[in-house]
Amino acid sequence: MINAVINKYQTIFSDQLLATDISIISMLLMLILISVIANYITKKIITVFFKKIVDKTKSQWDNIFYHCHVFSRLSHLIPILVFSVGSKMIFPADTYPLLLENIHKFTSLYLIFAFAFVIHSLLAAFDTIYRTFKMSKHRPINSYIQVLKIILWIFTVLASISLLLNKDLWALFLGMSGMMAIIMLVFKDTLLGLVAGMQITANDMLRLDDWLEMPSRGADGDVIDITLNTVKVRNWDKTITTIPTHALISESFKNWRGMSESGGRRIKRSISIDMRSVKFCDQEMLQSFMKIDLLKDYLLKKQQEIDTYNKETGNDLSNLVNGRRLTNIGTFRAYLSAYLRTNPKIHKQLTFMVRQLAPSSTGIPIEVYVFSNDQDWVNYEGIQADIFDHVLAVIPEFGLRVFQDPIGSDFENAFSRSADN
Known part of the structure; x- marks a missing residue:
């Protein structure tokens, strides 16, 4: 009899507890649903409202x-x-202290991450605004922004852990001091990239849009992005090469910025002249050269100089x-x-030289620099090709021959002439 009564009351009590739990869960789900709807409506209102303002203003910052x-x-x-205020209204503090405490933890955790995302967006916006200024190409801050983002999320995670475990945030920092070796190992590339980025920026070694050539990494093209860990290069074949930032400090690379800033691009190419075609100019050749407009002044001045010298020295000119x-x-x-000086596509204020290099088994190189x-x-390639098209065509007019290794037809003609003889 007693056992039956006890079982009856336990059943009634359990049913009441179960009903209470279901009621609490239902109210929490309803509260969460209201909060989600409030978030959706707010986001829509903010999006539409600020979109109208942004479209009306001339400033690009908004x-x-x-x-x-x-x-x-x-x-x-x-x-x-909504969730914080609603929970206090639905669940009295004296009746549901533990539940309200957990709700407070949840909302605080949500608030921490919400502020972290907002700050993350602000950092991204600041970096984008900075890129609109010309100085951003000289002093990129992308790597520093990434460091700040890493620090932001480290603080966010630690603050969340501190909240969930009811531990002091400073105590967590002290507890992590023993893990610094592991942390430094995990973030080794990040630390190397940070130091490298600071050196690159301080020494002005590389900027956005610079032409970078780094054969060891297969990079030859424009720098399109400099981040904390990597530098992206768009090669001339439109492929993308990614280089570790610290590699730019430990390895050598060529930056063509100096060429870009100079206003010109170097043409350095030579043509080898057959040494057997080199000779003194006779009177017939000089008369032919005098018909070339670009050589008239040079020949008159040079011939007068040579005649004066020969008269003064009294040399026997029969030899x-x-x-x-x-x-x-x-x-x-x-x-x-003279031809290059009259070419409007050649920069006259930069190094200008037509020189003869050391003779070799392949002839005498005449270099255009x-x-x-x-x-x-x-x-640039078109200008260079036009110049050497003209040079190759005009060389025979000076009684010169371009040196060229013999090919099969040369040997065939030689054997044919030998057979005829």
């Missing part, structure tokens, strides 16, 4: 804030407010070795120099 989701992420503050004389290769160099005033790759 557009950047809008596209970086700064305004939309502020909408998360509304569900926190070609005695005295001074013009040569066809020297006259060709003078012509080439000048700068084009157009730095565009396609135009």
